[in-house]
Amino acid sequence: MAKLRPEDLDKIAQRMKKVINLREGAGRAKVVVHMGTCGIAAGARAVMSALVSEIEKRNLDDVLLSISSCAGFCSKEPMVTVELAGKPPVKYVELNADKAVEILEKHVIGGKIVTEYALAVGNERIM
């Protein structure tokens, strides 16, 4: 290992940013794949794998990928919820790997909701 210079500290920090963002729950966007039994049966794992590798490939440091359980609309699985910081969450339905990548590109990166796959904006009212 070469000895570090002050500017190398920033390079390491940049490289590690994704790990740290994940630890701190900070990020520009959060993508949640609904992985209940219904979602997994309908192919949520493929959606998840596609998102993992696409985020990795595009080096999206500030996108948090997470999972949650059944969103309650089992017949429309696989589902994904995309939440850009400061914006209401958008739920997408009946996805596959290609559609998920398209959503990542257009919505998460481009900021435009992919209306043809979208179910609704917002969450249910809680309490």
Place this chain on the structure above:
Amino acid sequence: MAHRLHVMICTCTNCISNGALNIKNTLEAEIAAKDLQDDVQVVQTGASGLCVKGPILMVQPDGIFYQYLKTESIPNLVEEHFLKGRPVKDLMYVPTGEDLPIPKISDIPFFKDQRLIALRNRGLIDPGSIDEYIANDGYKAIAKALSSMTPEEVIEEITKSGLRGRGGGGFPTGKKWDICRSFVLKRKELEPDVPCYMICNADEGDPGAFMDRSILEADPHCIIEGMCIGAYAMGATKGCIYARIEYPLAIKRIEEAIEAAKEYGLLGEDILGFDFSFDLTVFQGAGAFVCGEETSLIHSLEGLPPEPSQKPPYPAEHGVWGNPTNINNVETWANVPMILNWGSKWFSEIGTETSKGTKVFSLAGNVNNAGLVEVPMGITLREMVYDIGGGIPGDKKLKAVQTGGPSGGFIPESFLHLPVDYEQLKEVGAIMGSGGMIVMDEDTCIVDIAKYFLEFTSDESCGKCSSCREGAAALYEILERICQGKGEEGDLELLKEICSAVKSASMCGLGQTLPNPVLSSLEHFREEYEAHIKEKRCPAKSCKNLITFTIDAENCTGCTACARVCPTEAISGVKKEVHKLDQDKCIKCGECLDACKFAAVKVE
């Protein structure tokens, strides 16, 4: 490969002794079995604070906190949470007296009211990864100091921050550094190559205290960086971390961290490419309490018996092998990089008029959430005990809070409004100390606890000063006599007299402060001493020679529960008839009291 979940499992000494490593292995096996190894990463961290509920882990990015983990519950946890995204409620924290679990770590009162500076990376980074430390602003402060600050400016920044020694004394750190630097410069005029030493005092000796160990285990690089900054400011080239041998994990982690820092050129020659060199080693002390005292620590480092020597000269002038030396405690060093990164103004706005920043405490004793906490100076004792500590188990009444370990004192319930800072604690006869805080409920006998501390200090006295060596033993003997019901008129005056002699005639901090538990308990709980001496009664019903167990004929149902648990067969009786207790056989162990469901066993 990026993971979507990070499972931050605490592998501090406490959690490991509770089986954290088994949990980690089971977790990894289950994750692999579910084919989730590319999704979920298991990360080992240092103490996250609530280790009394260990083994514990936190799942990021959502910050879901799990406690009391067992290997049996891991398969379900992996399937439900990591695969299906349904956090497992059964493993979450439930506040005392409530039914609903709290999933998020940031919502748990124990964590919510804390403010982390020294412990900023605990539970967040892998202590074995220097990259993760660097990613959290690590080594930025030393880079800043080397590239844009003179040594004088570094010292001025530390001085302005108001940081004071966290080892117990509370001496202003900036002033200490300034004095050391002036001696270094003076010596260098005569001998340009004179070495100067930076020492990290990790000889944490107070019974029940584990602040320093936790920092070393959770975030070893912050100590290395802090010491580098100190070395630059004072002109030192050599450093040593004096840790006690009882801390094998802390020693392992700091040694690994030193190796990693050397590889990156953050220790050694020409650090970060600047004309500044600093070497750091770890010294394992044998675990003598007196080595917390600076001159004893230095003698131990030199291979001599750990005994103090007269000050002045202070270590700044005449330290390791006669060279200028600066010693700071682990927690003090941990604060240094943050002050340089965030500025002295930021730091000095936290805390009270005279005590700036935060303090790490190991909260222990009769309190629901025992653990390691870091709070802003000035927080009240009530907040410590009831908000962060979650109150006292079994709805018992609070009797006292003891701070400062064997050198500290007792603070009675009536002073709970007191803000925690160096001066306020001193005013009521206690001290800040290194951060031990023991909560005591109404069943604790103050005389007995004072005796416990004196037993400790008389054992740990190095024996150099007769006032400390003989004085501690004499104090212990009197307290022992009082607990046995053999206290005499005039004992309290004698205690006070010996205390004042030990305080004024002993050379080092050990002797000067060992009377504190006696003096402060006498001041606040004199009536409890008097009950022992005059009435031969222990109000807390704890001193065995002063209590008797009896069976109340009205309440006894003859269930035989007490007779069955009695180890000396002192209780006899026929089923469904009132039982009898033979006082001659009774050893007052209290087993019958715990076993009786009908309140028939009485203690007087």
